Amino acid sequence: MNEMFPIFIKMSEISTLIVGGGNVGHEKLAAILKNSPNAVVTVVSTTFGEELLDLAKDFPSVTLVERPFEMSDLDNHHIVLCATDSYELHVDIQKECNKRKMLVNVADTPPLCDFYLGSVVSKGDLKIGISTNGKSPTLAKRMREFLEDALPSETQQLLDNLKGIRDSLKGDFADKVKQLNDITQQVFDKKE
Numbered sequence: 001m002n003e004m005f006p007i008f009i010k011m012s013e014i015s016t017l018i019v020g021g022g023n024v025g026h027e028k029l030a031a032i033l034k035n036s037p038n039a040v041v042t043v044v045s046t047t048f049g050e051e052l053l054d055l056a057k058d059f060p061s062v063t064l065v066e067r068p069f070e071m072s073d074l075d076n077h078h079i080v081l082c083a084t085d086s087y088e089l090h091v092d093i094q095k096e097c098n099k100r101k102m103l104v105n106v107a108d109t110p111p112l113c114d115f116y117l118g119s120v121v122s123k124g125d126l127k128i129g130i131s132t133n134g135k136s137p138t139l140a141k142r143m144r145e146f147l148e149d150a151l152p153s154e155t156q157q158l159l160d161n162l163k164g165i166r167d168s169l170k171g172d173f174a175d176k177v178k179q180l181n182d183i184t185q186q187v188f189d190k191k192e
């Protein structure tokens with residue numbers, strides 16, 4: 001059983017720290033910005049790869065700090081992603097995050113992670129997060145590609161229509177729930 005609980009985070013409302021600006025740092029930053037272009041992210045790294053520099057320049061809410069990590073970098077951030085090539089540093093950061101009750105993800109080291117990144121399917125406002133419980137990120141990627149193709153292109157139109165109906169419904173909460181269930185059942189042509 002996959003015991004992880006998915007949540008959707010407002011990345012522009014919290015502050016994220018990435019430690020390490022090489023290949024993995026770039027991958028993690030790209031994954032965040034693809035979903036959340038206004039994410040507030042600081043990347044601290046001794047050196048930065050070209051790809052990360054190229055990506056970050058288009059996002060004003062991303063700050064790059066070029067120097068070795070210091071524990072005080074954890075101040076004022078909510079979540080941390082470790083992406084250096086130093087396992088020892090990652091262990092130290094993970095311990096300190098634990099002490100401070102901050103959530104930490106350590107690239108390539110699932111046992112040190114409080115949370116995993118997922119594959120993300122997006123169709124307009126619809127977003128589906130996929131986890132394989134860490135078993136196969138490659139399968140998560142394939143599932144994303146499969147669902148991206150399978151979801152109808154009218155998904156956003158459907159959502160916009162339902163939002164309009166939702167806002168215009170009268171009655172108490174139970175009435176509204178019933179009406180919305182009836183309407184969506186017709187859309188999916190589902191018999192109960």
Ligand SMILES: C[C@@]1(CC(=O)O)C2=NC(=C\c3[nH]c(c(CCC(=O)O)c3CC(=O)O)Cc3[nH]c(c(CC(=O)O)c3CCC(=O)O)/C=C3\N/C(=C\2)[C@@H](CCC(=O)O)[C@]3(C)CC(=O)O)/[C@H]1CCC(=O)O
Nearest residue numbers: 031108116117118119131132133134136137138140141144
């Ligand atoms: C979903 C995605 C999100 C993202 O990172 O954006 C993601 N990995 C992605 C791709 C990917 N990562 C790797 C490959 C190479 C092939 C392979 O190993 O399968 C590919 C495929 C590729 O790139 O084609 C290497 C890899 N990854 C981890 C390990 C360590 C280990 O498992 O021990 C190693 C071995 C490194 C080594 O060999 O040393 C660990 C994790 N990777 C996770 C997430 C978390 C579990 C998610 C889940 O539950 O499924 C977890 C546990 C922690 C975390 O990183 O948060 C993103 C797909 C985005 C998309 O395209 O949709």
Ligand SMILES: NC(=O)c1ccc[n+]([C@@H]2O[C@H](COP(=O)([O-])OP(=O)(O)OC[C@H]3O[C@@H](n4cnc5c(N)ncnc54)[C@H](O)[C@@H]3O)[C@@H](O)[C@H]2O)c1
Nearest residue numbers: 020021022023024025044045046047048068069083084085
């Ligand atoms: N690149 C991949 O796809 C991949 C795949 C599997 C495993 N890994 C592992 O993941 C780790 C990172 O890989 P990478 O390719 O991103 O490495 P990298 O060398 O490209 O990047 C590491 C970054 O960490 C920075 N760094 C190192 N020590 C630091 C410190 N004390 N403070 C701040 N920054 C520091 C470096 O300046 C560099 O920018 C490695 O252990 C690697 O073996 C990488």
